[in-house]
Amino acid sequence: MPNTSAAPTLDDVAKKAGVSTATVSRCLNTPDRVVEATRKRVMIAVDTLGYTPNFAARVMAAKRTFTIGAIIPTMENAIFARGLQAFQEELHTLGYTLLVASSAYKPEVEKEQIRTLVARGADGLLLIGHDRDPEIYKYLDRQKVPALVAWSFQNDGRLPSIGFSNRDAMRALTDKVIALGHERIAMISGISQGNDRAQQRIEGLKDALIARWFGNATLNIIETPYDVENGAEAFKRLMSGPSKPTAVMCGNDVLAVGALRQAIDMGLRVPQDVSITGFDDIELARIVSPALTTVHVPHQEMGRKAACEVVAMVEKESSGRSVKLQTEIKQRASLGPPPV
């Protein structure tokens, strides 16, 4: 009985074209192993039936999905968008599909998402940052799924990584702030727990401070989830303390934008009354006014390189090389000398 009501299968195509399923499969996957006349007949059958191969069946049989999974902390803001876009595009040209999941910055969720993506047959994985339960690395080993870390470079990490030094970048930015004469510097950081990028950014700031002999007494850090509102609130808190900072350095642009808006709402002039800096250089940083001084991260390059590397790992052409990219300080209007 021909399969009429449901979606057509390979078998239906084979019958219609008067060939075996193997031939149809070959037409679709290795067309040059089938003679012209047959191929044409098969293709017509495929078209008239509107046949689409069943992905699950194909995966089962071929043990390959040509799918790469990526788990990013958030889709809410644009921090990972540009890099992921580039990652996706490069993957596409390499013949792979991207599956994205987000963890909401929660380690348990990330763990679950990793299992989900692996169960779905991801041939390889892109993870953000190095800081996670070692259990996960064991699991990936056992499942033999290659994984790569992005957005954070670390030479001795458990996984190879394509990224930059969050610490060095923040150090450099802080040096610049200090060079302008700021002494009362505060920071609005993301939650550092389980987030090595946030940790490293804090460390970088401390490095610079210590190098200039500023004690910790002058360093006021608030940790809060990355969100515009939280940035605004933290800024308000900072400015209502006993010793108001002359520069507020933020863990990323999202927090910085919140701080900036709050400053304006409070009637403060930026940078005359207070300087604000961000990190990441997302589109937002140039849209707000004054535009944000921030650390430019080569998102696109990172995404592209990560795609190439993870595919190389999947195809066993590489066992994972790490690449360190350079960041660049974007000096814009939100940073100036401290008020006299």
Added chain:
Amino acid sequence: MPNTSAAPTLDDVAKKAGVSTATVSRCLNTPDRVVEATRKRVMIAVDTLGYTPNFAARVMAAKRTFTIGAIIPTMENAIFARGLQAFQEELHTLGYTLLVASSAYKPEVEKEQIRTLVARGADGLLLIGHDRDPEIYKYLDRQKVPALVAWSFQNDGRLPSIGFSNRDAMRALTDKVIALGHERIAMISGISQGNDRAQQRIEGLKDALIARWFGNATLNIIETPYDVENGAEAFKRLMSGPSKPTAVMCGNDVLAVGALRQAIDMGLRVPQDVSITGFDDIELARIVSPALTTVHVPHQEMGRKAACEVVAMVEKESSGRSVKLQTEIKQRASLGPPPV
């Protein structure tokens, strides 16, 4: 021979626990159909082996993926982010997983993505807008994959839809602009080709204009892809024409933000010299200064309702009801009376 090197399978678990594969499967899917003692033994085996069920195999056997696919025009900006987030969350509570793809506003890409998601076994689909090749609807019919449209309400659409009237919303906003005394109104629209939301927004603007007896002569429309830069550029073009508009209404907030930045860069005061409006009410609209007057879309509600409906369709509890949601005009600082 036990399966040692590769990932563990149901069979491995069954052997380890000394039961049949059917029992293991039941432990995982319908635990109460297995007696306590056995279940415990099985679960221990599952844990010690670190077993994760193979998704493809499960799909093949059960013919269900508990996956809903969504194809949105873009992930580049936040327009769909919040709604999709809500969609995702609701889906999660209903026991479904979301698979997202983006079409970059290109009909061919959308078509391909639809086929991909269907091939991947999506039990149902969420699409944005009504305007697409009828071929696609036939394909969906044949594949028996229920689909729902969001972000655009249309009673007589080929598919059921959960959304709002882009036309009515834009009409209402324009009425407000006109009521303030504006006569020279220009529009920066997204590309309307193949995008019924963009088309409807233009129509809404025209409706309002015609109702007030303004001829088309006074309506200057530029169509450009949704992007901050494009908004800025279009604004510049508009303001360098012979008859400068006193109000520039934008097809969405992204274009409006670009226009706003350009206005500021040109030394124009908003809204004293020129008014600017957006559409969508994404986070950005409140972040920029002056804050954007825009149309608030109930993204979250839309996402949640869409999730419920698409699942109902998948589970055959509904054949697709359309829901029309209300939008709301958010009056903010970027809109004021025209200069005298």
Added chain:
DNA sequence: CCAGAGCTTGTAAGCGCTTACATAAGTAAT
């Protein structure tokens, strides 16, 4: 003490595809 009901567990048939291997057909050289 046994039939019948109600559980728990096992057996085995696919799901739709890829691919190793077998077979058939064509080609060229002897």
Added chain:
DNA sequence: ATTACTTATGTAAGCGCTTACAAGCTCTGG
């Protein structure tokens, strides 16, 4: 014409799971 390849196609064995059905068991009531 025969042999020895090469090339095109077919056959059939899974891939790892779910689930209809069968089988075995315990327990009840007559």
